[in-house]
Amino acid sequence: MITPKINFTPGPSQLYFTAEDHAKNAFREGIPSLSHRSTKFEAIYREATDGLRELLGIPAGFHVLFTGSATEIWERIIQNLVERKSLHFVNGSFSKRFHEVALQLNRTSDAIDVPPGQGFAGDIQVSKDTELIAITQNETSTGVSVPLSILKELRTRYPELLIAVDAVSSLPYPDFDYNVVDTVFFSVQKGFGLPAGLGVWIVNERCLAKANAMLNRNISIGSYHNLPSLVQHEAKFQTPETPNVLGIYLLGKVVGDMLRVGIHRIRKDTEYKAALLYQELNAHALINPFVKSPEWQSKTVIVADTGASTKAITERLLARGLQPGDGYGAGKATQLRFANFPTHAREHYEWLCDIIKSF
């Protein structure tokens, strides 16, 4: 079997095109055996977080913290920010799992449930004792993306609630207004094109205050990765535990490369590539976009209803060196997913669309 040249699976995905070279340099510089209490590590932490602040427009007053995965962040958010009750927008497998984490941690948790592939319509009711609203801004399983206007609307209607945004498979694309969210998080193996094993947790002072208030009332908020512990270590550009030093180093380097390309161009390219593929899917006789409403179609994870042609299309793409992502869960046999991340070039998408068109 030839190794596919371009990987469109939505995560882990194609590495960012500079990642391998940075990894080689890391070994040359002794990064993997560097002490996480050294000033050199502190510079690495700082390079990654300063770079992310610039790339994503994260304002002062937000902390940028590291965990082992975004899955871990689901748990830390519930542990540190929810004493009794959270509300989850559920429209696929990952948003559902975030909701389940709250239940596993013995919180009360409501869910606004819509069928996979659909957006959230109508008047949203939030019960009075809710403390946090959890939004999966980009549902990797179904390719539904929540428009940013909804975050603003929720903030306006419920200013006292914390708003947590899972942006695992959309960042660095969405241009969040950090005034209307309290915490945003992602993992590095999707849009940032890096080896898995690192989660990035962005939180504001309201989150920290909530965690401290719970701690003061003797509610356990976890140990080494509780929010006050993470923030105390961040002040020294360190982590509580020995972290994935290599992962943090690579993140800093790739973010630096993205800054050189420019976030504006990355966003424009993302939109161009998404438009190409959706156009192709809309025009195709056998294949359709799974998400029907353009307003809810993800630009970064594009899900195609490929039906009975799934196997044949997969084989055609693989033969040309393109690896599509399988459909998720119930969609495994009848859908394909295509990641549209910064490492996927315009040429890759043009090539992908040509092959689909020819089918």
Add this chain to the structure above:
Amino acid sequence: MITPKINFTPGPSQLYFTAEDHAKNAFREGIPSLSHRSTKFEAIYREATDGLRELLGIPAGFHVLFTGSATEIWERIIQNLVERKSLHFVNGSFSKRFHEVALQLNRTSDAIDVPPGQGFAGDIQVSKDTELIAITQNETSTGVSVPLSILKELRTRYPELLIAVDAVSSLPYPDFDYNVVDTVFFSVQKGFGLPAGLGVWIVNERCLAKANAMLNRNISIGSYHNLPSLVQHEAKFQTPETPNVLGIYLLGKVVGDMLRVGIHRIRKDTEYKAALLYQELNAHALINPFVKSPEWQSKTVIVADTGASTKAITERLLARGLQPGDGYGAGKATQLRFANFPTHAREHYEWLCDIIKSF
């Protein structure tokens, strides 16, 4: 500054001498963008855990699970195995932190506290409601190692209690009798000489039964990384979350290399190198072993009282391309620590001893 040729810091430490080549192969083979739900990943999981079972003599009936760090495992052990009360043997900074994790998770937790550098003597009293005894088998901060006979004695006296062993900075050296322990854990950046960002958690069926019993009584045992969830995924050679795939791959490869050397030879070399350095420290006019009792002296993290000579010795070693580890905490200005891991060759230790002798 020239990069030191040999790193004796006790973790992250010198990489295993084959690690960099394996990392290069990993990128060549597309490991960093491999799906963690693919059969290729399952083979990688299996290679690492089968290798560890063989290398460490882990019997059937024990599960081998992956986390983000050993620090995470402290938390998971308390969360999953302790409903009310744990007992911790504390003789340094890391055993103390394990004890503190239990308190942070709102458990009652006793500690048998001895001064840094000393072993545990006299009759050990365990209060009646204790569920788990936590032993830091090798205290990285002070270089005290708990003799394996104590584990056997505890098991004989308290057969109903779970025994948890932190072997972070000793494995693969100690030859544990898995009949007298219930869970053992480590992280890969010490004795295994790998980039940080992966913890290995070895647990038996008694641990799983305890976690399930707590869960059945509606006590939260965490979410994605609770023990039943980890074990269910292990049955498919998978993990609940997207893990550090590259780290698991590298672990499997380095364990394979260690198997080719042979665990018997690794252990004999460890003892030879430790004997060399302790002999040198015992004979030296200005430098002494911090741990006085040979029975309690660690073979894998050797701490030297270097007193007023600390800075001068450090400079002499650095000038020859050897990086010693700083003393930990209170010992920072007056001690040096030397890791004695499988990647440290006999020649490295002979060289180290020559320089110390000449001082």
